[in-house]
Amino acid sequence: MQVLKFGGTSVGSAKAIEQVCNILLHNKPAGRYAIVVSALGGITDKLIRCGQLAGQGQEEYKTVLQEIETRHLDTIRELFPITAQSSMISQLKRKLNALENLCDGIFQVGELSPRSLDKLMSYGELMSCVIVAAALKQKGLNAACKDSRELIITDDNFCNATVNFPATNHNIVQYFAQATESYTVLPGFVAATTEGDTTTLGRGGSDYTAAIVAAAVVANVLDIWTDVSGMMTADPRVVSQALPIAHISYVEAMELSHFGAKVIYPPTIQPVMEKRIPIWIKNTFAPNDYGTLIQDSAERSYPVTGISGIQHIALLTLEGSGMVGIPGFSKRLFEALLRERINVILITQSSSEHSITVGIHETDMLKAKISVDSEFAQEIQDKRIKPLQVEKDLSIVAVVGDNMKNHHGTSGKLFGSFGRNGINVRAIAQGSTEKNISAVINKADIKKALNLMHETFFEEPLKQVNLFVAGVGNVGSKLLEQLQQQQKYLQQELGLQIRVTGLANSRNTLLSEYGIGLHNWREQLDQGDKLDIRELVQQIKTFNLRNSVFVDNTASSEVAAIYHEFLEHGISIVTCNKIACSADYNYYKQLKDLARQYNASFLFETNVGAGLPVINTLNDLVRSGDKVHSIEAVLSGSLNFVFNHFVNGASFREVVKAAQDEGYTEPDPRIDLSGKDVMRKILILARESGAVMEMDEITNHSFLPEACLNAPSVADFYKELDVHADHFQQLWKDASAAGKRLKFVARYEEGKASVGLQSIAPDHPFYQLEGKDNIVLYKTSRYQDQPLIVKGAGAGADVTASGIFADIIRSARF
Template identity: 75%
Template structure:
């Protein structure tokens, strides 16, 4: 014998019921079959709502009953020929009239008892199962209908009755021994108590009904037909990349269903597990999909079978020195919870016996606290223990797998992944069987945590990087262009899926829960909201995505001011904006410390040398124990371009204007020519080498006359360059007379730093530096005789964007 159960969505519409009947018909000549049917999707909730409205004396219950009636009558009209509809509609109306009478009685009394509620809820399954049975008969199949209340006996615990298996097994086997119908349709969820009053088996009880029948008849298989293709490695609504689990053990399925996997009702598994009857979870709307087969354990490709979670959890912690070494505290604690019928989901106790922590549903939190504080009132009064500590807005995530015990370091892998994504773990529990590791976290982090864990255990070949970009000018635009062109390469060669989740410029901001398509980002951004920096930062935090990276392509003080907020939320920061790292040393150190504390990356390679590996090279030297003695560098591509073209009597003003026109300088060239930008760069390098320096400590040997440097605007600045043309020609002439070239050089040596214009001879590495190239010389303990040289293009949107691109990849590698 086979037992099939169809859930509410499987019979939720005319088309769905026809699909169910088609599936049942396909089993023809495969032996006898019991089919358990749930109420149409949403009907049970409407029945409860109608009862509550009636119990509160509100006549709106009649509207709800009318909606229920319309839905079932429409199903009859859609499923059957008009020639047979009259008698069928009459039968359904008869049931609906009884339902209406029950609600009228509740309305008159003004009270909805648990007994009445069970009776009320039974109508959903009674109606849907009868309709399915009649449809099968109309299709010519030998089908019969049986009221499950005549088969399943329970106690009188209305709402969640306990099954009397001895009586139930006898009634089920006796019925099927004398039942001639090949197909027997049964309403799920409902049963009867000792006085034959209607009881229910709890929400999800239709699964349980099917398991009870399957166990009693020692069925060959129990099939649970639902709207998903089996149990998934995680909830696909929270983890879109979740995959179906083809095979799973009874124990694993019980663990996952207990911790929130809603595909199967937890008590369902026990009766069939005792008889070793396989459970097959199938998709009504994709019947050819394999689904999930639950049976004795087999070989699995992963150590973890699935992950799940329960939200709306509260932690109760009883602690105090008076508990240490004193027996009986645990018993009294759990007895107090038992008296209030509070279900304990998780337990953990410190080895010092100083505290006991339990996890309960938030709905039970207040009565649990009252019960425990009352139980230990004397000890609390004597200050031997503290009043119960209650924490709410929490959730439990659970990692489940029979095979976990055979893998070393699995817990470390789990908690390491959570830590790297700034997910704080409040409590941990692991059973001695090592089939389950549970962690209590903040409720706001559930989606992020499930995705992080799923990535670690099921997506080892692919990691997702979620990027938020501020600044879409020359550098930002090139970065997005490069990311688009390299998407396939990153995925295929590095296993990285880089998603742009948010873009902003000075005018607009745009976010997407699924990622912004880079082939149309400009139009998407223009259609976005008005830019608000505070709201932008809040949205980045609220999205709370794993492996999040904020990219700053601006030169904004305000944007740089957001870094600490992002780092504190575990969001990595990649920036070409030099303001933060060249600000007060205390702020620079704070950002570095926050990155370490919250396991986030703070990367700013492009602060010095654009795409050149200057800072990474310096970091490698320092980390490996080398001591930096001297740094000499040409760090301004703009200034190098200017002085490489200021030769052979050229006009200095024209050279500077040409550099501005080519985009090598800022709109105000004084920003470059003043040396302030180079001061920032040598300050950053000095700090990265270990020096504690401020901007004011750097000596600037400016070559600009004060009148030019402090001109009222750019036009006035250019006029002053003409006025002082002889000054610039003299600088050039002095260098030429010695056979040398002018270079704007930054230098750090033994804790002191300076910048200024110098002339260098042919033997110097700077002499041959052309175009807008940068060069850095590191003289260290290991590179004492010949400095380590990093040289190449140090300016330009393309190379700067490529440096940012590389830093984004470093955040996850």
């Protein structure tokens, strides 16, 4: 014998019921079948709403009743020919009249009791059973409807009754031994007490009904037909990369369903597991899909079978020194919860016995608090224990797998991924069988956590990185171009899937947690929302995406001032904006400390030398124990370009303008020519070498006349360059006469830093520095006689973008 259960969506419309008939007609071998059906999709919720309105004395319940009647009558009219409709409608009307009388009684009394609610909810399954049985009979199948209340006996715990298995099994075996029909349709979810009062088996109880019948008759298989093709490695509504699970063990399925997997109702598994009856979860609307087969064991090489989560959890903690070494506290705690019928989802206890923590549903936390504090009132008064501590707005996430016990490092991978993404774990529980690891986290982090867990255990080596890019001018647009170009390489060679989930310029923002197409990002950004920096920060936090990186390609002090908010949320920072690292030392130090504290990256290689490994080289020296004695550098590609082209007969003004046109200077060239940009760079290098230094401690030997610096506008600045042309010519003549070349040099030595224009002799490494190149000389304890030199292109959108790109990859592999 075979038992099949069809859920609410599987019988939710005339078309769906036709599909059920087709499955039984064409896809099943000859034999006897017990077919358990749910109410038409959404009807149970309407019935509950009816009862609530009637119990509150609101006549609106009549409107809902009319909607229920119309839904069923429409289904009959669509399914059956006119000649067959009369008897069907007559049967249905009798049930609808009884339902209406029940609601009228609830309305008159002004109270919806659990007993009345069970009676009310039963009508959904009772009516769908009649319709499905008639539809099968119309297709030529020998089918009949049997009321489950005559078979399944329970106690009187209304709305979640406990089954009396000896009486129930006897009834089922006896009925099917005498039944002559090949197809018996039973309403799921409903049962009755020995006195004949209607009870229900809990929401999702239709699965349970099918399992009870299957176990009683020792069926060959239990089919659960639903609207998805089996169990998935995660909830696909939360984790878009979720994969189907073809085979899974009873224990794994039970664990996943307990922790929130909605495909199968948790109590369903126990009855059939004892009889070793396979459960096959299939898709009514894609019957050829394999689905998921649940059986005694499922062989696989990987440790984790699936992940799941439960929201709206509260943690209860009973704590106090009076608990240590005293037996009975745990027993009394659980008895206090039992009295209020509160289900415990998770348990963890400190090894010192100083505290015990349990997880329950948030809806029960007030009852729990009152009951437990009452139970321990004397101990609380004597200050031997504290009043029950309650924390809410939490969730539980769990990884499940029979093979976890055979694989080392599963817990380490799980909690390591959480730590790197700023997810705080409030409590941990792991069974002695090592088939489940559960963690309590903040409710706001559940989506990020589930995606991280899935990435960690099912998508390796592919790791998704989510970028929010501020600044899409020269550098930013080049970065996006490089990201688009390298997508395939990153996935195939580095296992990285880098998605741009946010863009911002000085006017607009564009955000999409599912990623922004890079082929037309300009058009999308033009249609984006008006920029509000505070709103942007909040939206990025709300997205709460795993492996998030904020990329700052601006020169904005306003953007630099919000870095700490991202780091505090576990969002990494990659920036070419020098303002944050050259600001007040305390802010620089705060950002570095926050990055360590929240396991986020704070990378700013392009602050100095564009794409050159200037800061990384310095970091490697310091981390390996070397001591920096001095740093001497040409750190401005734009200034090096200017002075390399400022030769005999050239106009200083024309050379500066050419550098600006080439994109080597800022839109206002004074930022480069004043030496302030170089001051920031040498300050950053000094700080990275261990110095505690502020900007105003750096000496600036400026070569630019005050009139040029203080010009009202960029146009006026260029006019002043013409006015002071002789000054610049004299600088070149003096250097040339000595056989030297002009270079703008930064120096840090013995705790002091300076910048300024210098005449460089031919034997110095700076003399041959051409074009827009930068050069840095590190003299350290290990590099005393011959300095360590880093040299190369130090300006330009392409090389700066490539440096940012490298930092993004570095942060992703952190």
